[in-house]
Every structure is written in structure tokens, then in C-alpha cells.
Amino acid sequence: MSLDPIYYAISWILLRWHSLWDAIGIPDERVLGTTWAWILAIFFLVVTLRVILFPVFVKQIKSQRAMQALQPKVKALQEKHKGDRETLQKEMMELYRTEKANPLMGCLPMFLQIPVFFGLFHVLQHLKPGLSDESKQLYGWPLEQFNSAIDAHLFNVPISAKFGSTSAELAALGADGTTVKILAAVLVLVMMATTFLTQRQMILKTGWAEDPQQLMIQRLMLYGIPFTLLFSGALFPIGVVIYWVTNNLFTLAQQQWVLRKFPPPQMANKGGAGARPAAGTKVSGGPKSPVQPARTGGLFGRKSEPEQVSPVVDTKALAPKPGAKPVNPKKGARPANKPKG
Secondary structure: OOHHHHHHHHHHHHHHHHHHHHHHOOOOOOEEEEHHHHHHHHHHHHHHHHHHHHHHHHHHHHHHHHHOOOHHHHHHHEEEEOHHHHHHHHHHHHHHHHHHOOHHEEEEEEEHHHHHHHHHHHHHOOOOOOOOHHHOOHHOOOOOHHHHHHHEEOOOEEEEOEEEOHHHHHHHHHOOOHHHHHHHHHHHHHHHHHHHHHHHHHHHHOOOOOOHHHHHHHHHHHHHHHHHHHHHHOOOOHHHHHHHHHHHHHHHHHHHHHHHHHHOOOEEEEEOOOHHHHHHHHOOOOOOOOOOOOOOOOOOOOOOOOOOOOOOOOHHHOOOOOOOOOOOHHOOOOOOOOOOO
16 A cells, blocks of 8 residues: 555645745744754644544543443453453453444544654655655655755754664765764653653543553553654654654643543442542552552642541550559449439
């Protein structure tokens, strides 16, 4: 399957935004070592795609709400079929089919952005000097804008350079290897951190899943993807890393707004998932969050309320004093003398 339509679409959006900034008066010359017209074009590429995908994001939130509402039933099935994994999986799939819930819907926005990511990766890889005029005009690029994009920099680092660029590639771009590696390393670390925070923010608001399959997906999204970026990030051009970080920041703001406006519902059943425990009661059962207890507020979470501790009884104060007449507690409620006659 050819990805040319995606390459043309990504190029068209980038070129339209670059033309807009050029028309406004933002020059292609570097200011503070940065070609702002192209950096802004990448930033608004993210904005354009997020606006297009906003309905999908709303469906993702609704799906997560539906999955959260099913947690008591999921837990009941786990107790019923404990030890019988095959039957449990069949019952779970039947439950999702009956309730029209899709566990994979939470990952849909990310899956839809994967082709865009690879499309931008390919387009930026194509921006290199030494190509013929015919090759430069591939994917609808005019010669003038192609030559301008080749010279696009962020803090004196070409946006088509990457941490793993070879000496020959750096020489062709006229870039300093040390500067490229320092900036690329910082951006990759920021990319990892913001990727972790986007997943952590959602889990802190919706809680950890009871379904083992859902729980595994949550852990993979929270820890697995940021960890893989430590190695794969060395292969990403600077422009792709800028796109990824911008997308993460946009996601953080979007999620915070949606989750504040439409907070996760509280479960109505007593003692079920989401029920508020009585004061001083220690809650047990269910997967514990390795990050922080579920349903805490804010991006970084609130501190959990301190547990109420029963008052300590001073046994020495209750002990009888030396020489005092012992009192029989059973006779305390009866009169001291029996009535005559």
C-alpha cells in the first residue's frame, strides 16, 4: 500500500502554513538561530490534525467512561471464573459485545496519528541538499520552498538532522555534530517526559482497569512507549521530535479541559468500584497504581487524605490505684443494699 497520499497531505498542510506566515511577514531568515516560519508550520500542523481528530478524541473519552462503568461487572466475572482464564476471556468479550464497549477505542487517536507521524518523518527525510530539481518538487513542493525548508533550523540545528546522523549527513547539512546531539538529546528527553505525562494524566483521572487486558494496555502505554523512545528517538529528525512534543503538549491541555468539564462518573452501587469508603476504612482489592491512587485531581495529582487513626487507649490510666477497693462492673448498675422484707 502506497503512503503517497499521506506524504502529499502532510506536505500540503506544511506548505500552506508556511505560506501564511510568509505572507504575514515572518521571514525565512534565522532569528535566535531559528527559522520561525517553518517551526510554526510544524506547530500548526499539529493544531490542524488535532482539530480534525477532536471527534475521535470525544469518542475515546466516552469509551473510557463506558469501560469504567463496567468495572463492577468485570470484577464479578473475575471472581466467578478465577483460575479459568479461557472462560474469563470469553465472558469478557461477550460483556463488551453486549454493552457495546470497545477496550481498544482508548488507543484509537494514537493509531490514527501513526500514519501522520511516518508521513512527516518521510517528508523531513526527503529534505536534503543535492537532489535534482525534479526530486525536489516531489509531493507538491515548489523549488523555492524546498530550498527554504532545507535551510530551516532550530537553534542552529537543521530540522532534518537527527541524533544518529552520520558525519556525511551532517557535512551535507552544514551542521555541527555536537550541537545536533545536545539539542536532539534534550528534545528526546522532553518527548519521553511529555509522552509519560499524557498517559499518566488520563490514568489518574479514570483509574486503573480491572480487566487484565486493559491493565496491560495501560501499563504498556504508560511505561513501554516512553522507554522505547529512548532508543528510537535517535532516529527521528529534529522536526519530527518538535511535532511529537507539540502534540503531547496539545494533548495534555485538551485532556485537562475535557476531564474537568466532563469528570469521570461516580459508581452508584455501594461497595462497588468507585464507591467512597467509610472514614477510617482501609480499602483493599483491585490493582494498585504504581504511580498514585486513582481518581486524584490535577495533572500531577493531589495528596491522598490521611487515614484516620483510632485513638490510643492509655491502659495505665484505667488501672486501679494502689489501696483502692475493687469494683465489680457487673454490680455497678444494681443498688448497694438489698431491700428488706
